[in-house]
Amino acid sequence: MRIDWDSHMGTYRHTCDSCGIEFHGRKNRQYCTEKCKARHNNELAAVRKKKAEKLVHAEREANEILIALSAL
Ligand SMILES: [Zn+2]
Numbered sequence: 001m002r003i004d005w006d007s008h009m010g011t012y013r014h015t016c017d018s019c020g021i022e023f024h025g026r027k028n029r030q031y032c033t034e035k036c037k038a039r040h041n042n043e044l045a046a047v048r049k050k051k052a053e054k055l056v057h058a059e060r061e062a063n064e065i066l067i068a069l070s071a072l
Contacts, residue, residue: 001030 002015011024018036023029031037 003027 001017002048004013006013006024009024012027013022013035014029015021016023016032016036017030019032021032023032031040032045057061
Protein backbone atom coordinates (compact mmCIF):
# COMPACT_ATOMS: atom_id res chain seq x y z
CA MET A 1 0.00 0.00 0.00
CA ARG A 2 1.35 3.42 -0.92
CA ILE A 3 0.13 6.71 0.60
CA ASP A 4 1.27 10.22 -0.41
CA TRP A 5 -0.08 13.62 0.62
CA ASP A 6 -1.41 15.52 -2.43
CA SER A 7 -1.21 19.22 -1.52
CA HIS A 8 -3.08 20.27 -4.70
CA MET A 9 -6.10 18.07 -3.90
CA GLY A 10 -5.79 18.45 -0.11
CA THR A 11 -6.21 14.67 0.32
CA TYR A 12 -4.07 11.58 0.41
CA ARG A 13 -3.24 9.71 -2.78
CA HIS A 14 -3.39 5.92 -2.37
CA THR A 15 -2.88 2.79 -4.38
CA CYS A 16 -5.84 0.40 -3.96
CA ASP A 17 -4.86 -2.81 -2.11
CA SER A 18 -7.26 -4.78 -4.30
CA CYS A 19 -7.04 -3.54 -7.90
CA GLY A 20 -3.92 -1.37 -7.75
CA ILE A 21 -5.39 1.86 -9.20
CA GLU A 22 -4.61 5.27 -7.66
CA PHE A 23 -7.34 7.15 -5.80
CA HIS A 24 -7.74 10.07 -3.36
CA GLY A 25 -9.21 9.79 0.13
CA ARG A 26 -8.72 9.72 3.91
CA LYS A 27 -5.33 8.64 5.22
CA ASN A 28 -6.60 5.28 6.54
CA ARG A 29 -8.50 4.28 3.41
CA GLN A 30 -7.15 1.13 1.71
CA TYR A 31 -9.52 0.51 -1.21
CA CYS A 32 -10.79 2.68 -4.07
CA THR A 33 -14.40 1.42 -3.72
CA GLU A 34 -16.56 -0.71 -1.42
CA LYS A 35 -16.58 -3.29 -4.23
CA CYS A 36 -12.76 -3.59 -4.06
CA LYS A 37 -12.89 -3.80 -0.26
CA ALA A 38 -15.46 -6.61 -0.45
CA ARG A 39 -13.49 -8.45 -3.16
CA HIS A 40 -10.26 -8.28 -1.14
CA ASN A 41 -12.00 -9.40 2.07
CA ASN A 42 -13.65 -12.28 0.17
CA GLU A 43 -10.24 -13.35 -1.15
CA LEU A 44 -8.82 -13.29 2.40
CA ALA A 45 -11.82 -15.31 3.65
CA ALA A 46 -11.30 -17.87 0.86
CA VAL A 47 -7.63 -18.28 1.89
CA ARG A 48 -8.66 -18.72 5.56
CA LYS A 49 -11.34 -21.26 4.55
CA LYS A 50 -8.83 -23.25 2.46
CA LYS A 51 -6.36 -23.34 5.38
CA ALA A 52 -9.14 -24.52 7.74
CA GLU A 53 -10.16 -27.25 5.26
CA LYS A 54 -6.53 -28.44 5.04
CA LEU A 55 -6.40 -28.70 8.85
CA VAL A 56 -9.66 -30.68 8.96
CA HIS A 57 -8.34 -32.99 6.23
CA ALA A 58 -5.03 -33.53 8.09
CA GLU A 59 -6.91 -34.25 11.32
CA ARG A 60 -9.14 -36.75 9.53
CA GLU A 61 -6.10 -38.53 8.06
CA ALA A 62 -4.39 -38.63 11.46
CA ASN A 63 -7.54 -40.15 13.00
CA GLU A 64 -7.72 -42.79 10.26
CA ILE A 65 -4.07 -43.71 10.92
CA LEU A 66 -4.74 -43.98 14.66
CA ILE A 67 -7.79 -46.18 14.04
CA ALA A 68 -5.79 -48.42 11.67
CA LEU A 69 -2.95 -48.71 14.21
CA SER A 70 -5.31 -49.50 17.07
CA ALA A 71 -6.76 -52.40 15.02
CA LEU A 72 -3.32 -54.06 14.79
ZN1 LIG B 1 -9.68 -0.86 -6.22
